Amino acid sequence: MPILRYSAASPYARKCRIAAELLGFGASLALVGADTTDPADSLRAQNPLGKVPTLILDSGETIYDSRVICEYFDLLAGGGKLIPAEPAVRVAALTLQSLGDGINDAALLIRYEATRPEPLRSSDWIALQAGKLDRALAALDAAPPAGPVTIGHVAVAAALGYLDLRFEGAWRAKHPALVAWLDAFADEVPAFEATRL
């Protein structure tokens, strides 16, 4: 059985877990937690980058990062499922995935910066990342993901879930259309709630 090295809080891992459920692989995936900060964790031997998610196949081959893992799941399911085959729809879905993943990237950088000792912390750097979050959320609120669920929808939902987890859902007050979209997504995709920390 393939093993997903993950952490429960990781939005990238959550994207993969939701994708696996949507594609029918949820039950055939062993979830094994990883501590990315522990040099002794076998994760670093499995993925030189020491990041989650990392997928280990029965053959021992490893697959990372979350985008490649999701593509692997989609191909395994026959292709063209969460990553549509039609070129224009595919590019739109992948771009939406990049927006969701980019929210995670900026949010994580803010969190990492906040853990540095006060004198080393850069408010300019935090503001730069916060600007990405503000613009991404405004763009999504103006045009929430539409149409059948794609990997883009899953990535955005996972990113908003991460903002709920780590930033106390502060995004919600200014983005009512996106809140409504996430509620509808959660109704349509039970794996979203099932993967909540």
Ligand SMILES: N[C@@H](CCC(=O)N[C@@H](CS)C(=O)NCC(=O)O)C(=O)O
């Ligand atoms: N682009 C990667 C990002 C993965 C990532 O940054 N994961 C975080 C956890 S949310 C991590 O492993 N951080 C530990 C580290 O960077 O050393 C993906 O999509 O999988």
